[in-house]
Structure formats: structure tokens, C-alpha cells
Amino acid sequence: MSANNTYDAIVVGSGISGGWAAKELTQKGLKTLLLERGKNIEHIKDYVNANKGPWEFPHRGGRTQEMIKDYPVLKRDYPLNETNLDYWTNEKESPYTEVQRFDWFRGYHVGGRSLMWGRQSYRWHDIDFEANLKDGIAVDWPIRYKDIAPWYSYAEKFAGISGNRDGVPILPDGDFMPPMDMNVVEKDVAARLKQQFKGERHMIIGRTANITVPHEGRTNCQYRNKCWLGCPFGAYFSTQSATLPAAMKTGNLTLRPWSIVTRVLYDKDTKKAKGVEVLDAENNKTYEYYAKIVFVNASALNSAWILMNSATDVWEGGLGSSSGELGHNVMDHHLGVGASGVVEGYEDKYYYGRRANGIYIPRYRNLNGEKRDYIRGFGYQGSASRDRWSRDIPEINLGGEFKDALGEPGAWHMGIGGFGETLPYHDNRVYLDKSKKDKWGLPILAVDAVARDNEKKMRVDMANDAKEMLEAAGVKDVKPYTSDPVLGRGIHEMGTARMGRDPKTSVLNEWNQVWDAKNVFVTDGACMTSAACQNPSLTYMALTARAADYAVQELKKMNI
Numbered sequence: 001m002s003a004n005n006t007y008d009a010i011v012v013g014s015g016i017s018g019g020w021a022a023k024e025l026t027q028k029g030l031k032t033l034l035l036e037r038g039k040n041i042e043h044i045k046d047y048v049n050a051n052k053g054p055w056e057f058p059h060r061g062g063r064t065q066e067m068i069k070d071y072p073v074l075k076r077d078y079p080l081n082e083t084n085l086d087y088w089t090n091e092k093e094s095p096y097t098e099v100q101r102f103d104w105f106r107g108y109h110v111g112g113r114s115l116m117w118g119r120q121s122y123r124w125h126d127i128d129f130e131a132n133l134k135d136g137i138a139v140d141w142p143i144r145y146k147d148i149a150p151w152y153s154y155a156e157k158f159a160g161i162s163g164n165r166d167g168v169p170i171l172p173d174g175d176f177m178p179p180m181d182m183n184v185v186e187k188d189v190a191a192r193l194k195q196q197f198k199g200e201r202h203m204i205i206g207r208t209a210n211i212t213v214p215h216e217g218r219t220n221c222q223y224r225n226k227c228w229l230g231c232p233f234g235a236y237f238s239t240q241s242a243t244l245p246a247a248m249k250t251g252n253l254t255l256r257p258w259s260i261v262t263r264v265l266y267d268k269d270t271k272k273a274k275g276v277e278v279l280d281a282e283n284n285k286t287y288e289y290y291a292k293i294v295f296v297n298a299s300a301l302n303s304a305w306i307l308m309n310s311a312t313d314v315w316e317g318g319l320g321s322s323s324g325e326l327g328h329n330v331m332d333h334h335l336g337v338g339a340s341g342v343v344e345g346y347e348d349k350y351y352y353g354r355r356a357n358g359i360y361i362p363r364y365r366n367l368n369g370e371k372r373d374y375i376r377g378f379g380y381q382g383s384a385s386r387d388r389w390s391r392d393i394p395e396i397n398l399g400g401e402f403k404d405a406l407g408e409p410g411a412w413h414m415g416i417g418g419f420g421e422t423l424p425y426h427d428n429r430v431y432l433d434k435s436k437k438d439k440w441g442l443p444i445l446a447v448d449a450v451a452r453d454n455e456k457k458m459r460v461d462m463a464n465d466a467k468e469m470l471e472a473a474g475v476k477d478v479k480p481y482t483s484d485p486v487l488g489r490g491i492h493e494m495g496t497a498r499m500g501r502d503p504k505t506s507v508l509n510e511w512n513q514v515w516d517a518k519n520v521f522v523t524d525g526a527c528m529t530s531a532a533c534q535n536p537s538l539t540y541m542a543l544t545a546r547a548a549d550y551a552v553q554e555l556k557k558m559n560i
Contacts, residue, residue, distance in 0.1 A: 006290045006291070007030075007033040007290070007291045008025075008030035008293070008555075009030045009031070009291050009292065009551075010289055010293075010294045010295070011033070011035065011294075011295045011297060012035050012276065012294070012296045012297060012298050012303075013035070013036065013037075013298035013299065013302070013524065014034055014035075014239055014244070014255070014297075015107075015239065016113070016114045016117065016239070017297040017523050017524040017540040017541065017543075017544045018034065018036075018112070018239070018295070019111070019238075019239030019242070019243035019247075020243055020523075020540075020545060020548075021295040021521075021548055022034045022243060022244070022247040022253055023242075023244075024545050024548035024549065025293075026246075026247040026252035027246065027250055027252075028548070028549075028552045030252060030293075030552065030555075031254075032247070032253050032254070033256060033291065034247070034253060034255045034256070035256050035276070035278060036108075036109070036112075036256070036257045036259060037258070037259060037261070037298075038109035038110070038257060039110070040109070040110045040255070041087075041109050041110050041230070041240065043240035043241060044230075044232045047229060047230030047231070047232055049083050049229045049230075050226060050231065050232050051232070052083075052229075057083060059082055061082060062081060063075070063082065064082070067080060067082070068080070071091055073091055073104060074088055074091065074105060076486075077103060077105070077489060079105050083229060084116065084229055084230075087107050087115055087116055088105065088106070088107060088116075089107060090108075092439075095436065097433045097436060097445070098446075098447055100448055100449065100450045101450075101486050102449055102486070102488040103487070103488035103489045104447065104488050105488070109257075110255065111239040111240045111244075112239070113491070114237070114238040115228070115238050118491075119208045119227065119237065119356070119357075120207065120208055120360070120381065120535040121159070121208060121209050121538040122171060122207055122360075122534035123145075123171065123539075124145065124148075124172075124532050124534060124539055125145060125169075125170050125172055126144055127170065128530065128532040128534075129143060129144050129145055130144070132424070135376075137375075137423055137424065137530070138329060138423075138424040138426070138498070139498065139501070139502070139505050139506055141529045142500055142501045142510035142529075143499070143510050145172070147510075148539070148542050148543065148546065151542035151543070151545050151546040152539075152542045153174065153175045154542070155541035155545055156174045156175045156176065156538070157175050158216070159237040159242060159538075159541060160210075160215045160237060160242075161176055161177065161207055161208065161209055162176060162177040162178060162180055162207070162210055162221075162357075163176040163179050163205065163206070164176065164179040164204060164207075166204045168202050168204065168362050170362050170364070171363075174207070176207065177211055177212045177213055177215070178212045179205045179207075180205055180206070180208070180210070180355055182205050182359060183349075183351040183385075184349045185343050185346055185349070185384035185414060186203070186205075186383065188473075189203060189343075189384065189414055189473040189475070190202075190359070192472065192473040192474060193361075193469055193472065196472040196473065200364060201361065201469065202361065202364075203359050203361050204359065204361075205357065205359060205360070206357045206358050206359060206381065208236075208356070208357045209236055209237035209537075209538075210227070210235055210236045210237075211235055211236075211237075216242065218233070218235060218242070219234060219235055220233075220235055221235040223352070223353030223354055223355055224353075224356070225355065227356050235356075236356070256278075258280060258282045259278045259279075259280065259281065260278065260281050260442070261276045261277070261278055261306055262277045262278065262279050263277045263309050263319075264277075264294060264296070264310040264319050264517070264520060265277060266312050266517060268313075271516075272518065273319070273517045273520045274291075275288055275289050275291055275294070276288070276289055276291075276294060279440055279442070281440065292555060293519045293555060294519065294521070295523065295544075295548070295551075296520065296521070296522045298524070299524055299525065300493035300494050300497075300525035300526040301430055301445055301447070301526075303497060303524055303526040304445075304526055305430070305432070305445050307320045307321070307326055307497060307507075308326060308327055308431070309442075319516060320497055320507045320516050320517070320520075320522075321507075323505055323507060323515070325498060325506060325507055326496070326497055326507050327429050328428070328495075328496070329496065329498055330428040330429055330430060330447070330493065330494070330496060331423070331487075331495040331528065331531040332449075332487040332490045332491075332492050332493055332531070333421065333531065333533065333535075334419075334422055334451050334459065334485040334490065335418060335419050335489055336483035336484070336485070336486070337418045337459050337462045337481065337483065337485075338380065338415065338416050338417035338463065338480070338481060339415070339416060339466035339470055339478050339480040340382075340413060340481075341470050341471075341476055341477050341478035341479065342412065342413055342475065342477045343384060343411075343412040343474070343475055344411075350386060351386075358381050359382055359383055359384075360379060360380070361381075361416060361469075363378060363533050364377070365377040365461060365465075372457075372461065373457050374454045375423075375454060376423065376454070376458070376532075376533070377421060377458075377533055378418045378421065378458060378461075380419070380466065381416070381417055381419065382414070382415045382416030382417055384412060384413065385412070385413060386409040386410055386411065386412050387409065387410025387413070414470060414473075414475050416466050416470070418466065419490065419533050419534075420455060420458050420462055420533055421531050421532055422451060422455055422487065422531050423452070423454055423455070424495050428487075428495075430445050430446065430447050430449075430496055431446050432444075432445065432446070447488075451485035451486075451487055455485050456485060459482060462482075463480040463482045466480060492525065492531070494528035495525070495528050495529070495530075495531070497527060498528065499527050499528075499529050500529060506529075507526075508521075508522055511551075512527050512546075513547075513560075519551075519560040521547050521551055523544040524544075
């Protein structure tokens with residue numbers, strides 16, 4: 001082994017969970033190599049569009065026909081636009097096979113999707129950790145809320161989660177910064193919902209990873225709502241604004257971008273990993289790096305790719321494949337269903353700034369003994385706002401009256417969109433498609449995952465309930481909407497290397513260790529045993545901090 005290629009720990013992937021792993025391991029004294037397959041993006045310096053106005057973009061921030069042609073997946077939803085196009089993966093260089101449609105929106109660069117995420121940050125409840133066991137679905141989580149609660153607090157305090165302690169039983173309160181404020185319409189709709197549904201349904205301000213007071217050298221949110229361009233204030237949690245500076249400060253971190261990890265190197269004599277193999281994305285040369293522990297945090301699907309591509313004569317299906325579950329149980333949140341309408345009577349009211357947050361309606365279905373024709377549940381996110389100058393006014397489309405009208409704010413609208421839980425189906429899977437190669441000659445990933453009957457039945461309630469709640473709150477002309485329940489659109493991929501209690505039915509144990517190589521840890525979305533309906537990133541942060549703490553303890557005891 002070359003001393004220059006040897007570290008105490010290696011972290012694969014620099015997104016939300018990878019950044020956390022690097023922070024925790026370096027702060028505990030481990031010399032750590034952080035590997036990222038894409039380019040470096042430096043905080044502030046490389047946020048080249050963060051301070052631009054819409055008029056400063058050639059196409060006012062929209063999309064061109066060339067972009068639509070070059071990004072056939074990204075064009076399916078909102079991410080495709082010219083303001084941050086280079087944050088999204090080049091689909092020609094890194095294709096994947098869709099056995100069934102799966103909208104995979106990826107970011108291959110330092111920070112990963114921590115630069116583009118929606119920042120909604122919610123704890124899970126014990127109900128979520130117990131659901132699989134209770135329903136006889138998949139396998140039981142090997143942990144409960146009490147095991148992760150201290151780590152939720154730890155993650156919230158460092159990341160900076162703003163929110164209100166709402167006392168909603170299904171949604172545990174946390175260690176929050178002062179909340180952002182709901183606007184006048186949202187407050188009134190929330191009060192009417194509480195009254196109409198006798199306190200059984202709640203509308204709260206979103207709990208978001210946007211700081212509202214200065215924190216850890218970061219400046220509080222400026223209400224610009226340009227988070228997806230990179231925040232020069234460091235107001236939202238990202239690898240660049242939070243975990244990477246903390247890791248760098250220790251002097252224990254080495255960051256290597258343009259490093260595609262092709263496999264984990266397994267030593268069958270020690271039954272442990274000895275390091276990783278890296279393909280340099282710029283010069284196409286192969287290198288090996290060695291370490292005592294390896295954290296795989298490349299995102300749920302890519303972490304599965306790395307493990308599957310680490311096949312040896314011990315496990316033909318890859319490292320962690322002994323249970324037959326590696327690559328299976330793909331989950332996401334199904335969305336694209338909800339309702340919106342017009343709110344009358346607030347024409348003299350407006351709001352200040354562009355709040356980088358919305359409202360949240362926590363899950364209320366299939367609780368307290370209620371039985372629907374599906375299991376699990378859903379929540380909603382949304383907001384109320386006034387039409388601005390860009391609205392279309394067919395009746396006044398020319399002349400001075402048209403210009404005058406656009407100088408005044410338009411009608412108030414309120415909309416809510418559902419986020420539903422997807423069950424962990426064994427047949428929803430990813431696997432290596434060795435018949436096709438990417439730019440670097442590596443086999444690509446095939447995705448075969450689809451929403452099924454439980455999700456489709458749930459969506460009926462998601463549309464009907466949205467309409468019912470808005471109408472009950474006095475919203476007019478409410479129109480429900482729905483669409484095909486395509487997975488991937490939630491950008492919450494989970495489940496390909498699930499945690500469990502038995503090595504025969506799971507890939508990871510309760511500490512996120514690969515059963516087959518206990519010095520390998522997976523703490524990104526791949527580790528999830530079920531999906532709940534809350535945004536999952538806060539859970540990744542907590543699980544990563546917990547696993548890193550355990551890994552260092554075990555290393556000191558010479559158990560790994």
C-alpha cells in the first residue's frame with residue numbers, strides 16, 4: 001500500500017449524507033478522503049448565477065429546444081432551466097435504462113443535491129419505524145424513534161432547522177430555530193382547517209433547513225428564494241455551507257473531485273473492505289485508495305451501483321448481496337396530485353419578500369384506528385400567494401389599461417400538493433445493465449420500479465381530501481389535479497440496501513454496517529427500510545451522524 005493513498009476513512013459521495021460523514025469522521029480525528037465523481041463547486045465563488053435577475057439570462061431563466069433535446073429526463077419536470085443547468089447531470093454522458101419510466105434527477109458535483117434540495121426537514125414518528133412490522137410488509141426496521149431521536153436533535157442543531165414546536169402528535173417536534181411566518185391567507189386557512197376538522201388536521205409552517213438567525217458563520221435567510229442557485233449567504237444547509245467547512249477546519253480532510261468510485265475492494269481473508277477503486281473522470285486512469293472504514297454515500301441508486309459493481313468470487317451479485325436484497329425495494333414519494341383554488345377577501349393584503357418555504361399538512365390518514373382501502377398515508381406541501389405581473393389577463397391584453405393592471409397584484413391563490421408513501425416492494429429494483437456503457441465505459445444502471453395498487457388507491461384520497469380541505473377553509477373554485485404516479489419525481493430515492501435485523505433479509509444492520517463487510521457503512525437513502533411520507537433528508541443526516549459515531553467507537557475497540 002502506498003502511504004499517499006492510505007487514510008483512516010474513505011467517504012464516497014459529497015451530498016447531504018456524504019458531507020455529514022466527512023464532518024463527523026474528521027471531527028473525531030480520522031484522516032478522511034472524500035471522493036466525488038463530478039467537478040468541484042466552491043462555496044460563494046462558484047455560485048455564478050446567485051445574484052442575477054431574470055432579465056440577465058438569455059432566455060429569462062427558461063428552457064431552450066436544445067436543452068429539451070439534450071436532457072430528455074430532466075425536461076419532464078421543473079428542474080430543466082438555464083439558471084442552474086450545470087448543476088444537473090449530463091444525461092448523454094451518464095445514461096440509465098428505464099425498464100419502466102423513472103424520473104431520475106441527479107447532480108454529480110461536490111455537494112450533490114444538497115445544493116438543489118427542497119430543504120423540508122421532518123422527523124419520523126415511532127409509527128413510521130413500526131409500520132413494516134405492524135403491516136407485515138418487507139422487514140422490520142432494526143431501530144425505533146428512541147434510537148435516533150438524540151441524533152435528530154444533533155443534526156437539527158448543526159444544520160439549522162427553522163420551525164415551530166407545533167405539538168402535532170404524528171410529527172415530533174425538534175430543536176428548531178425561530179420559524180418563518182405564514183402569510184395572512186395561510187394563517188386564516190390553517191385556523192379554519194383546525195376548526196372544521198376539530199383539530200384532527202393541521203396546517204403548519206414548513207420546517208426547513210433555512211436558518212433564521214446567524215449560525216456557525218452562516219448568515220440568516222434573506223427571503224430571496226434563489227436557493228437552487230447556491231446561496232452566497234450560506235443561509236440554507238448544504239455541504240458547501242455547513243459540513244465541508246467544518247470538516248476542512250479539522251485539517252483531517254482530503255477532497256478529491258472527478259473521482260468515480262467503481263468498486264469497493266474486498267479482502268476475503270479479513271472479510272473486510274480494504275479500500276476503493278477510483279476511475280479518474282478527467283484522465284481515465286485507475287487508482288486505488290485504502291482505509292480502515294468506508295462510508296458509501298453516493299445516493300440510493302448510485303450506492304447500489306457501486307456495491308453491485310463490487311462483485312467478487314465470494315458474492316457474484318456484489319458486496320452486500322448475500323441476502324438477495326441488494327438493489328431491491330426501490331422507493332420514492334409519489335406526488336403530482338392535489339388541489340388549488342382562489343381565495344377572496346384579502347385584496348388589501350400582501351406579503352414581504354420571497355419566503356423560501358411553504359406550509360405543511362402532516363399525515364392524518366390511517367391513524368387512531370381508521371381504516372382506508374390502502375395502508376400508510378400522505379402529507380401535503382403548498383402555499384398561498386398573489387398573482388404577479390406575469391399573469392395572463394385575457395380581457396385586458398393591450399394598451400395602458402393592461403400596463404396599469406400589471407402594476408397591481410392579482411388574485412390570491414392557495415394550493416397544496418400531496419407527498420404519499422410508497423411501499424417497499426421487492427420487485428421494484430435496480431440492476432447493472434452490462435449491455436450499455438456510459439462515457440467512461442462503465443455499465444449503466446437499469447431501473448425497474450413503479451407505483452402499485454396501494455399508491456394508486458391512496459392518490460384518490462390525496463386529490464379528494466385536498467379539494468375537501470380547501471373548500472372547507474373557504475377557498476373558491478377549487479380544482480383537484482392528478483397525474484400518473486411516476487416514481488423518481490419526488491427526488492427521494494430510497495431502499496436499495498435496506499437496514500434490517502437479519503443478514504438473510506437485509507443488506508445493513510442497525511448501525512448501517514454492511515452485514516458482509518462490517519467496516520463498510522451505507523447511510524444515504526439506500527439504507528431506508530420504508531419510506532414514510534415525510535421528506536427523508538433529516539433522517540439521513542441523523543443516521544449518518546449516529547453511524548459515524550459508532551464506527552469510530554468500534555475502530556478504537558479494534559472491532560472493525
